[in-house]
Amino acid sequence: xxxxxxxxxxxxxxxxxxxxxxxxxxxxxxxxxxxxxxxxxxxxxxxxxxxxxxxxxxxxxxxxxxxxxxxxxxxxxxxxxxxxxxxxxxxxxxxxxxxxxxxxxxxxxxxxxxxxxxxxxxxxxxxxxxxxxxxxxxxxx
Amino acid sequence: xxxxxxxxxxxxxxxxxxxxxxxxxxxxxxxxxxxxxxxxxxxxxxxxxxxxxxxxxxxxxxxxxxxxxxxxxxxxxxxxxxxxxxxxxxxxxxxxxxxxxxxxxxxxxxxxxxxxxxxxxxxxxxxxxxxxxxxxxxxxxxxxxxxxxxxxxxxxxxxxx
Numbered sequence: 001x002x003x004x005x006x007x008x009x010x011x012x013x014x015x016x017x018x019x020x021x022x023x024x025x026x027x028x029x030x031x032x033x034x035x036x037x038x039x040x041x042x043x044x045x046x047x048x049x050x051x052x053x054x055x056x057x058x059x060x061x062x063x064x065x066x067x068x069x070x071x072x073x074x075x076x077x078x079x080x081x082x083x084x085x086x087x088x089x090x091x092x093x094x095x096x097x098x099x100x101x102x103x104x105x106x107x108x109x110x111x112x113x114x115x116x117x118x119x120x121x122x123x124x125x126x127x128x129x130x131x132x133x134x135x136x137x138x139x140x141x
Numbered sequence: 142x143x144x145x146x147x148x149x150x151x152x153x154x155x156x157x158x159x160x161x162x163x164x165x166x167x168x169x170x171x172x173x174x175x176x177x178x179x180x181x182x183x184x185x186x187x188x189x190x191x192x193x194x195x196x197x198x199x200x201x202x203x204x205x206x207x208x209x210x211x212x213x214x215x216x217x218x219x220x221x222x223x224x225x226x227x228x229x230x231x232x233x234x235x236x237x238x239x240x241x242x243x244x245x246x247x248x249x250x251x252x253x254x255x256x257x258x259x260x261x262x263x264x265x266x267x268x269x270x271x272x273x274x275x276x277x278x279x280x281x282x283x284x285x286x287x288x289x290x291x292x293x294x295x296x297x298x299x300x301x302x
Contacts (some may be wrong), residue, residue, distance in 0.1 A: 049176050
């Protein structure tokens with residue numbers, strides 16, 4: 001299964017998830033969410049004397065969720081905070097999707113959840129940044 | 142002239158116990174970014190009344206640190222190191238040999254030029270951080286070397302005639 005599919009499937013196991021999830025777009029109207037991949041960043045590369053290589057990477061996504069906003073949006077803010085906490089607990093328990101080759105050193109964080117903008121029709125876009133850190137191994141034959 | 146890649150100087154350590162009939166060689170190097178035996182030459186310098194210097198190198202006290210070494214289930218070397226820890230083994234129970242194989246040379250029948258040297262294993266510590274169970278160790282070489290060939294498929298050393 002490809003990385004994007006793994007992340008999508010895992011996100012939809014969140015108990016508070018009721019939205020559809022698309023990639024690189026959000027269908028108009030409230031109650032929808034979009035996953036926007038931010039690309040892989042390589043942080044370091046190490047090689048052992050056998051020629052095996054280890055690359056530390058991170059992969060980030062912006063998760064954007066739309067909801068109708070009014071005068072009091074506590075429910076939406078609470079959803080964000082609860083979701084961030086859920087991601088943290090999933091990572092600690094080793095339940096986040098496996099993206100690399102060293103499972104015990106993988107982490108996933110959900111950070112900076114906030115209301116980004118409100119449309120003229122009263123649809124708010126909430127954004128949270130998901131960052132996965134993992135290690136890829138390349139073994140020399 | 143091209144540089145020789147590090148992976149072509151290969152090191153095998155005999156993980157069998159000293160009393161074993163046959164050697165069990167395991168390749169050193171997984172997760173090891175550097176393995177550099179220190180020769181620690183014994184150097185004597187003298188200057189005569191004419192101002193001339195003479196240098197005598199009379200021997201070596203070679204050691205090599207293997208750090209990190211990550212314990213792997215099923216590894217004979219791990220079992221050997223764990224036995225040293227569990228039994229506080231000393232003296233000849235720490236005896237081993239290390240074969241340096243030159244893969245950049247031409248092979249004959251799958252066997253490459255190699256040099257075997259006896260050594261003693263000193264386990265430095267055990268445990269380590271959360272990346273895995275680690276047992277770093279230091280090899281203390283005796284200087285007893287045998288030139289020969291090493292077959293990387295069968296993992297056997299054959300002394301030169």
